[in-house]
Amino acid sequence: MAGGLVKSLLLLGAALAFAILVGAVGVVALRLVWPGLPAWWGLIIGLAALVAVLPVIARRYAWIMPWYYVLPAIVFLLTFTFFPVLLTFWLAFTDFAGTRNGLLNVATTTPVVAVDGSHLTVDNPLNLNCAVLRNGCVDVRAEVYSFESLPVVVTAYADGVLTLAEPLPRGREPRQVELFLPELGFDFSTLVAEVDGLELRLIRAPPFPPDLDVVTVQMADEVRRTIVAHEGAVFTLDAPLPDGFEATAIARFNDYGFIGLQNFATILGRAQRALIPVFTWNITFAFLTILINTAFGVLLAVLLNNPDLRFRNLYRTLLILPWALPSIITIQVWRGFLNENFGVINRVLMLLDITHTPVNWLGEALAAKGAILLVNLWLGLPFMMTAVLGALSAIPRELYEASRIDGASPWQGFWGVTAPLLRTALVPITLTGFAFNFNNFNLIFLLTEGGPPIEGGTATARGTDILISWAFNEAFRSQGGFAYGLGSAISILIFVITLAVSLVNFRVTGALKEVSNT
Amino acid sequence: MRRADRRGFLLLGLVVAVTVAGVWALLGNLPEPILRQRFLVVPSGWVYVLGAFVLAVLGTATAAYAYGLATRPGRATAYALTSGTHMFIWGVILATFYPALILLAVSFNPRDTIAGALPREGNLLVRAGVLPDASEFSLVQYQKVLSHTHMLDYQWVLVGLLLAAAIGVLATKLAGRLAHLPAYRTDAWSRVLGLTIFVVAAVLVVSITPAQFYGLAADGTRVAPASDRTILLYIRNTLLVSGLTGIFAVLIATTAGYAFARMRFEGRYQTLLSFVFVQMFPGFMALVAIFWLMVRLDLVNTFTGLVLAYSGGAIAFSAWIFKGYLESVSPALEESAMVDGATRWGAFWRIILPVSVPMLLFIFLLQFIGTYSEFILATTILQGQEKWTVGMGLRAFTAGRFDTQWGALMASAVLGSIPILIIFYSFQDALTSQQTAGGVKG
Numbered sequence: 001m002a003g004g005l006v007k008s009l010l011l012l013g014a015a016l017a018f019a020i021l022v023g024a025v026g027v028v029a030l031r032l033v034w035p036g037l038p039a040w041w042g043l044i045i046g047l048a049a050l051v052a053v054l055p056v057i058a059r060r061y062a063w064i065m066p067w068y069y070v071l072p073a074i075v076f077l078l079t080f081t082f083f084p085v086l087l088t089f090w091l092a093f094t095d096f097a098g099t100r101n102g103l104l105n106v107a108t109t110t111p112v113v114a115v116d117g118s119h120l121t122v123d124n125p126l127n128l129n130c131a132v133l134r135n136g137c138v139d140v141r142a143e144v145y146s147f148e149s150l151p152v153v154v155t156a157y158a159d160g161v162l163t164l165a166e167p168l169p170r171g172r173e174p175r176q177v178e179l180f181l182p183e184l185g186f187d188f189s190t191l192v193a194e195v196d197g198l199e200l201r202l203i204r205a206p207p208f209p210p211d212l213d214v215v216t217v218q219m220a221d222e223v224r225r226t227i228v229a230h231e232g233a234v235f236t237l238d239a240p241l242p243d244g245f246e247a248t249a250i251a252r253f254n255d256y257g258f259i260g261l262q263n264f265a266t267i268l269g270r271a272q273r274a275l276i277p278v279f280t281w282n283i284t285f286a287f288l289t290i291l292i293n294t295a296f297g298v299l300l301a302v303l304l305n306n307p308d309l310r311f312r313n314l315y316r317t318l319l320i321l322p323w324a325l326p327s328i329i330t331i332q333v334w335r336g337f338l339n340e341n342f343g344v345i346n347r348v349l350m351l352l353d354i355t356h357t358p359v360n361w362l363g364e365a366l367a368a369k370g371a372i373l374l375v376n377l378w379l380g381l382p383f384m385m386t387a388v389l390g391a392l393s394a395i396p397r398e399l400y401e402a403s404r405i406d407g408a409s410p411w412q413g414f415w416g417v418t419a420p421l422l423r424t425a426l427v428p429i430t431l432t433g434f435a436f437n438f439n440n441f442n443l444i445f446l447l448t449e450g451g452p453p454i455e456g457g458t459a460t461a462r463g464t465d466i467l468i469s470w471a472f473n474e475a476f477r478s479q480g481g482f483a484y485g486l487g488s489a490i491s492i493l494i495f496v497i498t499l500a501v502s503l504v505n506f507r508v509t510g511a512l513k514e515v516s517n518t
Numbered sequence: 519m520r521r522a523d524r525r526g527f528l529l530l531g532l533v534v535a536v537t538v539a540g541v542w543a544l545l546g547n548l549p550e551p552i553l554r555q556r557f558l559v560v561p562s563g564w565v566y567v568l569g570a571f572v573l574a575v576l577g578t579a580t581a582a583y584a585y586g587l588a589t590r591p592g593r594a595t596a597y598a599l600t601s602g603t604h605m606f607i608w609g610v611i612l613a614t615f616y617p618a619l620i621l622l623a624v625s626f627n628p629r630d631t632i633a634g635a636l637p638r639e640g641n642l643l644v645r646a647g648v649l650p651d652a653s654e655f656s657l658v659q660y661q662k663v664l665s666h667t668h669m670l671d672y673q674w675v676l677v678g679l680l681l682a683a684a685i686g687v688l689a690t691k692l693a694g695r696l697a698h699l700p701a702y703r704t705d706a707w708s709r710v711l712g713l714t715i716f717v718v719a720a721v722l723v724v725s726i727t728p729a730q731f732y733g734l735a736a737d738g739t740r741v742a743p744a745s746d747r748t749i750l751l752y753i754r755n756t757l758l759v760s761g762l763t764g765i766f767a768v769l770i771a772t773t774a775g776y777a778f779a780r781m782r783f784e785g786r787y788q789t790l791l792s793f794v795f796v797q798m799f800p801g802f803m804a805l806v807a808i809f810w811l812m813v814r815l816d817l818v819n820t821f822t823g824l825v826l827a828y829s830g831g832a833i834a835f836s837a838w839i840f841k842g843y844l845e846s847v848s849p850a851l852e853e854s855a856m857v858d859g860a861t862r863w864g865a866f867w868r869i870i871l872p873v874s875v876p877m878l879l880f881i882f883l884l885q886f887i888g889t890y891s892e893f894i895l896a897t898t899i900l901q902g903q904e905k906w907t908v909g910m911g912l913r914a915f916t917a918g919r920f921d922t923q924w925g926a927l928m929a930s931a932v933l934g935s936i937p938i939l940i941i942f943y944s945f946q947d948a949l950t951s952q953q954t955a956g957g958v959k960g
Contacts, residue, residue, distance in 0.1 A: 004784055004785075005784045005785035005788065008783075008784070008785055009785070038815075038816035039814060039815045039816040040815045040816055040817055040822070042815070043815065063783070065862065066777050066781040066782075066783040066786075067777075067783065067785075069773040069774060069776055069777035069781070070773070070774045070777050070778070070789060072769075072770040072773060072774065073770050073771060073773075073774035073793075073833045073834070073837055074774075074789070076770060076826075076829060076830045076833050077793065077796060077830065077833060077834060079811070079830060080804075080808065080811075080826065080827055080829070080830020080831065081796050081797070081799070081804070081830055081831060081834070082796055083807060083811075084804030084806075084807030084808055084811075085796060085799045085804060087804075087806070087807040087810075088799075088804060088806075088807065091806070300607070300610065303603045303606065303607060304607070306599075306600065306603065308596055308600055309600055309603060309604070311604075315607050315611065317943075317946065318611050318614070318615070319607075319610065319611060319614055320946065320950065321614060321615065321618060322614060322618075323942070323950070324938065324939050324942035324943060324946075325618070325935050325938070325939060326887075326890050326891045326908070326909075326934065326935055326938045327891050328890075328891040328892075328893055328908070328909035328912070329891075329908065329909070329912060329931045329934050329935050330617070330931075330935075332912050332913065332915075332916060332927075332931070333617070333621050333927075333928065333931050334617065335916060336624075336916075336924055336927070336928075337617060337620065341556070342647075344616075344617075344620050344647070344648065346557070347557065347558075347646055347647045347648050348648050350554065350555075350557035350558070350559050350646075351551075351557070351558055351559060351560060351563060351643075351646040351648055352560065352563040352564040352567055353559055353560060353561055353562050353563045353564055354564050357555065358555060358557060378614065378617065381614075386950045409595075410595070410596075410599060441894070442891070442893065445893075445894075446893070446913075472894075475805075475806070476805075484806055491799075495798065495799050498798045499795065499798055502798055
């Protein structure tokens with residue numbers, strides 16, 4: 001009667017596939033009536049389809065009901081966590097980057113001067129900028145255009161919108177508009193953003209009013225081909241152009257592709273300059289910050305756990321303040337405190353003559369590391385203190401009473417009773433803290449931005465960068481702002497390490513065993 | 519009085535006298551401060567201050583010991599330890615509060631720079647720029663960052679209502695404590711007031727629009743506000759996004775948590791495991807994929823898009839917490855309801871949900887606070903200044919400018935912290951104990 005896991009997943013998958021299909025078809029169909037319909041309507045239509053189809057399935061297979069309770073969560077996880085993770089895994093084996101983002105690159109549009117079957121001769125091959133792609137332009141998709149200049153009659157112009165006297169002919173897409181600006185005395189051309197009946201909206205409004213008598217619209221027809229070879233100015237396509245198609249220009253896509261383990265090889269190749277220093281500091285940081293925070297946390301918790309101490313609840317409430325303030329705000333405020341010339345930290349240090357010259361907290365690698373540890377102590381101490389207090393409250397009071405009656409001093413009581421019992425409770429707390437701080441992107445990014453740069457390092461792996469901020473820099477701040485393949489490869493590395501730490505944690509706490517037993 | 523007692527009090531007096539005299543001597547005879555690289559320096563100042571602190575701690579402990587000898591000799595050591603502890607903890611509290619104090623002080627200072635000249639006279643600490651100059655207290659910074667905010671009349675009414683309800687909550691708490699009222703008599707009031715605050719705050723957040731931050735120029739055209747004058751809009755945006763995320767997470771995670779806790783079906787364990795492990799992937803590396811999705815769905819630069827993306831990351835954790843909670847609730851209630859003919863869904867809807875309202879509130883708050891501090895995903899999806907969240911707005915003060923306006927930044931930071939500060943301290947016990955329990959359990 002009850003279905004197996006595979007059968008359940010198949011049924012749910014079928015229902016989801018049906019919903020996605022209905023949603024996609026629904027948007028396409030509705031756009032025929034309302035052309036500007038946003039795509040998220042597909043979500044609503046798909047959801048409605050899902051709600052309609054689920055009871056039908058449940059009538060036939062009643063045992064699927066428990067899955068319906070989990071389905072909303074599964075859908076969200078699949079879309080916003082699982083799918084991105086899979087995509088990242090795939091991108092780690094590609095050369096995806098800002099210059100290779102899979103989109104059509106309009107800037108490479110180059111005039112075609114001659115056509116011979118599937119061979120095109122272009123005016124200036126450098127314009128296609130093949131050097132940034134893996135194999136030159138081989139195996140890269142391209143669009144071949146056939147432009148036709150169409151003089152049009154314009155009745156009005158305002159704010160980048162041209163009003164035409166009659167609608168444009170169908171069949172070809174208006175792509176570009178050429179205008180003459182009498183005040184400047186030269187031509188101005190810009191791309192067409194959208195056509196709405198007689199109105200033609202331009203992407204860029206001309207700086208001066210154009211001459212409405214001489215307006216031409218470039219109407220384009222295009223075919224998509226793949227470049228299979230090229231030599232000099234001659235590009236060979238995988239298939240000849242259709243009959244009667246007058247090629248006038250070509251533009252290529254920013255294609256990316258599978259490059260195997262090359263990203264990982266790049267990481268290893270930069271081991272001396274990036275991987276090793278970053279990884280070493282990452283481990284050192286996570287380890288030291290947990291060590292410092294735990295030491296202070298245990299000290300405070302043990303002091304506050306004393307039942308004879310008055311105001312202990314007040315103290316706990318006061319000490320929790322850094323936890324109650326949003327870290328995104330306090331970290332940025334700390335940046336100001338650490339300012340070399342005017343920050344309060346240096347003022348205190350100088351006033352008390354602790355340092356002889358002001359410390360350049362954010363400008364020197366070693367000082368920046370110290371600053372990170374200091375700020376993280378301030379930020380993380382309340383959590384550590386509360387966690388240890390929680391662990392301490394689980395130790396029965398009678399044990400202390402007994403040890404006191406036996407004549408033990410408080411010192412002996414701590415080492416004989418508290419410490420051994422606390423040790424087991426501390427393992428999961430510190431492991432969780434380690435895993436969290438190992439990936440503490442917000443702290444590094446908002447406090448030092450990974451800086452300062454160090455001699456012999458790379459531009460993306462600097463003095464205080466940890467693995468995750470290095471991955472971020474590679475992915476969003478290099479090679480045209482976007483070496484995503486490389487960043488993905490680093491994040492897989494991080495994933496493996498985090499997974500390992502968490503597995504150890506689960507083993508220690510038995511958090512998952514409790515699941516499997518039931 | 520016994521002789522031992524007398525000796526104890528004598529010792530107490532002696533210790534107090536020596537300690538006070540010692541601290542006085544140390545701090546009163548500080549070397550003359552000098553200027554070094556525009557910093558005020560007391561040569562070897564740390565020796566004096568550290569010495570005074572150690573002396574004060576030791577003196578207090580010894581005095582407490584002497585007091586113990588005089589009153590309860592058996593507890594003398596405990597007295598000494600406890601008083602030393604108090605001193606030490608106050609030291610830690612000072613260190614913890616110092617940054618927060620400076621944050622407040624700079625926000626109430628009329629000068630917009632931390633680089634200004636320091637006062638030439640007055641207390642040594644004020645002259646050194648270590649403590650704020652109380653004589654310069656002013657609300658200029660707050661007036662500045664709020665100057666482009668135009669509240670409508672009914673919004674002022676809502677604010678008034680909010681304040682009244684907040685005062686009501688405090689009064690109820692105080693009355694309950696002072697008059698020793700039993701909890702059931704104050705609880706109903708607290709609940710009504712709490713609900714009022716929630717609803718009014720929600721209405722207020724939804725009612726504030728970016729248009730309220732535009733100014734009117736002399737010729738009647740609308741003027742866009744400067745990015746450092748719209749902190750209230752950023753707070754409103756953040757509250758909206760965080761609130762919706764919290765609601766979404768609760769809605770979706772409860773049914774899943776219920777199924778995991780109460781139903782036995784094949785694939786339950788595997789699904790739970792995959793929930794846990796998928797969460798460990800460094801979340802923000804999914805940025806490109808999420809952005810790709812949002813472009814396809816026309817949800818770039820919309821709050822809906824950001825809320826959906828946040829909820830996707832919040833659900834596994836929320837479901838896990840709710841499952842843990844339900845496992846601690848006895849299934850007897852639902853079982854008896856189901857024996858009486860209720861369906862599974864009916865039992866969940868009528869029995870389980872009402873019982874778990876506090877837990878749902880907790881999950882909501884957890885996600886609320888978590889997304890309040892999120893930054894990277896928001897930067898990716900939201901683009902226009904009108905959509906910025908608090909974190910993005912504050913970054914505009916420090917990033918990409920030569921001259922940070924510290925006063926305005928700190929005033930904005932204070933305003934931006936207030937909502938979370940209130941929420942955190944209102945639900946302090948639930949939030950801290952549950953979060954650390956999560957740490958202990960993994």
